[in-house]
Amino acid sequence: MAKTPQCQSCGIPMSAPEAFGTEKDGTRSEKYCLKCYENGEWTNPDATFDEFYEISLKGFQESDMSKIGKFFLNKMYTKKFLKKLERWR
Numbered sequence: 888m889a890k891t892p893q894c895q896s897c898g899i900p901m902s903a904p905e906a907f908g909t910e911k912d913g914t915r916s917e918k919y920c921l922k923c924y925e926n927g928e929w930t931n932p933d934a935t936f937d938e939f940y941e942i943s944l945k946g947f948q949e950s951d952m953s954k955i956g957k958f959f960l961n962k963m964y965t966k967k968f969l970k971k972l973e974r975w976r
Contacts, residue, residue, distance in 0.1 A: 893972075894924075894972075895972045906921060908921045908923060908925055911926055922946065936975055943969065
């Protein structure tokens, strides 16, 4: 079973083609979601790591993924998790 790619900026799973961000030439990004990366640029280019974490956490809490439960949210979506992603290394 193939692993669902995760955005390397916010960590969201990208299971549908429309979830992937876009490069300047219009092709789909292989690493970043549409909420983080559009037309080859970050959607929040000036956000610090902590600001981006707060934006992403709020989006995660409002998404369908948060229905998995607070345990998952508290265990998985942490600053430690986000710092492992390519954009924040």
